[in-house]
Amino acid sequence: METEIRNKPSFANIRIKLGPGDRVIAEADAMASMSSTIDIKTMWSGGFLRAVLKRVFGSESLFVNEFSTESEGELILTQPFPGDIECLELKGNTLYLQPGAFLACEPTVRLGVGWAGLRMLIAREGLFRLKVSGTGRVWFGAYGGIFQREISDEYVVDSGHLVAYEPSINVRIGMAGGIFSSFFSGEGLVTKVTGPGRIYMQSRSFGGLAAWTNSHLW
Amino acid sequence: MQYEILARPAASAARLTLQAGESITCEVGAMIAMSSGFNVETTTRNKGGGGGIVKGLKRMFAGENLFLNHFTATQPNQTLIIGPGLLGDIIHYPMRGGTLIVQGSSWLASATGIDIDATWQGLGKALFSGESMFWVKCSGAGDLFLNSFGAIYPVDVTGQYVVDTGHIVAFEDSLEFRIGKASKSLVGSFLGGEGLVCKFSGQGRLYCQSHNPPSFGKLLGPKLKPR
Amino acid sequence: MMGELLFSGGVFSDAIDGGRAGAEIELLPMGILARTPDGKRFEVPYRECQLEIGGFSGWMVFCRNRDRSLTIFCEDRKFPSALSSASAGILDEQLNDKLKKQKSESRRGSLIAAAVLVAIVLLVVGGYFGVRAGARAAVRAVPTSVDREIGAMAFESMELGGPELDDPAVAEALQSMIDRLAPHAALNGMEFEVHVVDSPMVNAFALPGGKIVVYTGLVAQAAEPEQVAGVLAHEMAHVTLRHGLHRIGQALGLAAAVNLLLGDTGGLVAKGSDLFQLASINSYSRDQENAADAEGARMLHAAGMDPMALTRFLEALKEEKGDLPGVVSWMGTHPRHEERIEAIRRQAAEWPKQEFAKIDVDWADIQELAK
Numbered sequence: 001m002e003t004e005i006r007n008k009p010s011f012a013n014i015r016i017k018l019g020p021g022d023r024v025i026a027e028a029d030a031m032a033s034m035s036s037t038i039d040i041k042t043m044w045s046g047g048f049l050r051a052v053l054k055r056v057f058g059s060e061s062l063f064v065n066e067f068s069t070e071s072e073g074e075l076i077l078t079q080p081f082p083g084d085i086e087c088l089e090l091k092g093n094t095l096y097l098q099p100g101a102f103l104a105c106e107p108t109v110r111l112g113v114g115w116a117g118l119r120m121l122i123a124r125e126g127l128f129r130l131k132v133s134g135t136g137r138v139w140f141g142a143y144g145g146i147f148q149r150e151i152s153d154e155y156v157v158d159s160g161h162l163v164a165y166e167p168s169i170n171v172r173i174g175m176a177g178g179i180f181s182s183f184f185s186g187e188g189l190v191t192k193v194t195g196p197g198r199i200y201m202q203s204r205s206f207g208g209l210a211a212w213t214n215s216h217l218w
Numbered sequence: 219m220q221y222e223i224l225a226r227p228a229a230s231a232a233r234l235t236l237q238a239g240e241s242i243t244c245e246v247g248a249m250i251a252m253s254s255g256f257n258v259e260t261t262t263r264n265k266g267g268g269g270g271i272v273k274g275l276k277r278m279f280a281g282e283n284l285f286l287n288h289f290t291a292t293q294p295n296q297t298l299i300i301g302p303g304l305l306g307d308i309i310h311y312p313m314r315g316g317t318l319i320v321q322g323s324s325w326l327a328s329a330t331g332i333d334i335d336a337t338w339q340g341l342g343k344a345l346f347s348g349e350s351m352f353w354v355k356c357s358g359a360g361d362l363f364l365n366s367f368g369a370i371y372p373v374d375v376t377g378q379y380v381v382d383t384g385h386i387v388a389f390e391d392s393l394e395f396r397i398g399k400a401s402k403s404l405v406g407s408f409l410g411g412e413g414l415v416c417k418f419s420g421q422g423r424l425y426c427q428s429h430n431p432p433s434f435g436k437l438l439g440p441k442l443k444p445r
Numbered sequence: 446m447m448g449e450l451l452f453s454g455g456v457f458s459d460a461i462d463g464g465r466a467g468a469e470i471e472l473l474p475m476g477i478l479a480r481t482p483d484g485k486r487f488e489v490p491y492r493e494c495q496l497e498i499g500g501f502s503g504w505m506v507f508c509r510n511r512d513r514s515l516t517i518f519c520e521d522r523k524f525p526s527a528l529s530s531a532s533a534g535i536l537d538e539q540l541n542d543k544l545k546k547q548k549s550e551s552r553r554g555s556l557i558a559a560a561v562l563v564a565i566v567l568l569v570v571g572g573y574f575g576v577r578a579g580a581r582a583a584v585r586a587v588p589t590s591v592d593r594e595i596g597a598m599a600f601e602s603m604e605l606g607g608p609e610l611d612d613p614a615v616a617e618a619l620q621s622m623i624d625r626l627a628p629h630a631a632l633n634g635m636e637f638e639v640h641v642v643d644s645p646m647v648n649a650f651a652l653p654g655g656k657i658v659v660y661t662g663l664v665a666q667a668a669e670p671e672q673v674a675g676v677l678a679h680e681m682a683h684v685t686l687r688h689g690l691h692r693i694g695q696a697l698g699l700a701a702a703v704n705l706l707l708g709d710t711g712g713l714v715a716k717g718s719d720l721f722q723l724a725s726i727n728s729y730s731r732d733q734e735n736a737a738d739a740e741g742a743r744m745l746h747a748a749g750m751d752p753m754a755l756t757r758f759l760e761a762l763k764e765e766k767g768d769l770p771g772v773v774s775w776m777g778t779h780p781r782h783e784e785r786i787e788a789i790r791r792q793a794a795e796w797p798k799q800e801f802a803k804i805d806v807d808w809a810d811i812q813e814l815a816k
Contacts, residue, residue: 006371007227010228010369011368011369013428029433031415032430033373033379033385034379035380036380036417037378038380076426076428078428078429078430080429080434080436081429082228082305082368082429090467091461091466091481091483092482093455093467094455100437133467167501167502168457168501168505168518170500170501196507197500198464198465210438210442213438213442214443217442217443
């Protein structure tokens with residue numbers, strides 16, 4: 001299986017060349033185009049119950065599609081918003097993805113949904129998050145550019161900008177400054193992360209786009 | 219006419235240089251800037267061609283404006299900068315007598331030698347493709363400019379190729395186009411979020427866009443305040 | 446007694462491409478061993494081990510070697526006790542210290558979370574009532590010219606649901622009733638102006654500042670001009686009591702409170718401009734409807750018109766409603782008519798008896814024009 005992320009960073013999309021026996025799993029509606037030699041099989045993402053939880057609380061699709069072929073073919077996967085896509089190879093480790101970030105993975109990767117906790121809800125990051133573990137490649141996307149950072153001490157991220165984090169990262173909610181500046185500076189609540197581990201951030205937030213658009217509607 | 223595409227791919231614009239007497243037909247609202255030596259004319263028809271109001275109306279239903287702007291250079295070396303409303307790429311397609319079917323909102327500009335017609339692709343196809351009820355049929359010879367939401371990638375089809383309906387920019391009419399289900403089972407097609415897709419067969423070139431405007435709208439829409 | 450010795454967890458090390466991998470962790474007699482899926486082995490001896498506790502769950506144990514180049518981590522809840530017994534107590538001091546700290550921190554964390562939740566609830570609830578009271582006071586301080594501006598703006602941008610009636614005779618007749626009532630209004634500075642819209646809807650509403658819109662359906666429905674005067678007085682009362690402004694104030698105030706809480710100041714401006722487009726200005730609260738009834742009846746009585754005409758109109762509507770589904774909008778926005786009729790009757794009974802002058806218009810003519 002040959003893969004390539006094209007049109008980085010503004011309109012990233014994944015081009016995958018599948019050979020006989022190759023399989024790739026992608027979020028529903030991720031397929032832009034493909035050779036007709038490729039078959040699609042639709043399945044519950046991570047089992048029925050988890051799929052339902054994921055749909056209801058993580059605002060993700062109930063289903064994932066598995067693409068495979070008996071001969072060979074090309075597949076283009078994309079995300080709904082413009083932005084970058086990152087590929088990560090899992091070696092038995094785990095990564096938490098924010099709702100909407102997951103795009104595709106190899107079949108050896110386990111997909112699960114986890115309760116992210118009240119603190120993530122307060123940070124407007126969603127009550128649930130996707131958990132990817134096992135071995136193999138995972139592709140996830142973001143609105144805007146993706147940048148990563150190895151965290152050893154404390155680090156502050158604006159809410160809505162966190163895309164993915166490792167389980168070894170502790171996440172707490174804090175105020176950007178004092179009560180006054182937190183509420184009036186427009187920064188509001190921020191997410192404080194503590195290492196060790198890696199986080200992935202996006203350079204724009206979809207909530208930010210919606211707020212900007214709303215304030216310019218007439 | 220010479221052209222150069224600027225600011226690719228996120229916020230592309232096309233800079234065209236026209237000599238005296240040369241002209242280009244653009245989507246209304248596409249002009250960003252131009253030098254002073256242009257004569258601008260707004261009509262419902264192709265420059266010098268037929269069609270008139272009926273074709274104009276068809277274009278309107280195709281997601282294009284009823285009117286077209288014709289820019290004719292009256293002096294040598296006049297520049298015109300055009301761009302679409304969306305974020306995305308622009309490509310130049312040199313037409314040499316064939317026919318290209320362009321998705322309603324992807325047509326940006328064409329030379330006067332190209333005849334523009336909004337064609338009805340049949341009820342079933344239009345209904346299920348959802349994205350655009352009409353397609354703009356461009357035929358003749360000259361320069362054609364297309365725009366996209368996201369990047370544009372060409373696919374040279376030999377045999378069969380499948381595209382999600384929101385991702386089609388244009389295709390050569392040597393390709394046959396049919397609506398079908400994405401996976402073997404109909405239920406699976408819908409549950410899997412892929413729904414119905416366009417299946418192209420034959421031989422020819424197909425242009426796709428990397429991003430899907432309806433999907434983007436579905437995500438952003440609920441976050442916007444009601445009007 | 447030995448517990449479990451095998452756990453699943455992970456490793457951070459620069460010796461791994463990408464710096465991390467999942468691992469199977471084994472507690473050996475000498476130290477902690479981690480085996481990655483591709484067969485690499487990493488070991489931290491108990492004597493060198495520096496412990497930390499954290500991670501997303503707050504229970505992940507990090508075991509680092511002396512120069513911190515290697516970290517083995519495990520999230521299993523049984524891992525700390527297994528580590529304690531496997532290391533024969535070497536790590537107990539560190540472990541107990543870190544666990545205690547973690548426990549107190551997590552307790553403090555949940556306390557803070559609970560406090561924040563309570564504070565948010567208090568702020569929202571308190572803010573709502575505070576804003577209601579504050580809005581009432583603020584509205585009193587706003588000059589009446591603001592009412593007129595808002596009303597004019599809303600009228601411009603509103604979908605009326607029909608064209609204005611061509612023949613001025615109907616509007617003139619209604620305006621003459623309003624002119625009789627206006628001198629008895631509780632608030633000066635409102636400019637009452639009637640607009641008649643050609644539509645079968647049985648509806649009327651007032652905008653801040655004094656613009657009153659009456660649908661021809663309502664004129665056709667009223668058996669006598671006094672009933673229309675009753676409706677007009679009720680609507681005028683909404684204007685003089687400045688109910689529209691109260692509602693804007695409350696809605697704005699609540700939106701402002703919510704926005705401040707969420708730190709979204711950009712949205713505040715958008716919400717503000719939104720509210721001035723008010724079509725929703727006609728939906729008044731139950732208290733406001735009652736107040737408008739009482740004030741309307743007072744104005745009618747003061748102007749020498751029969752306040753009971755409004756109750757007769759309400760009763761007629763109640764009976765007709767079955768035949769005119771969906772058309773009787775004035776009732777739709779004004780529920781509980783029996784209660785209202787009773788309240789007006791009680792109020793009117795307290796006033797001195799008085800001969801009411803008939804309104805001098807040819808009602809049959811006007812109704813013909815309004816058809």
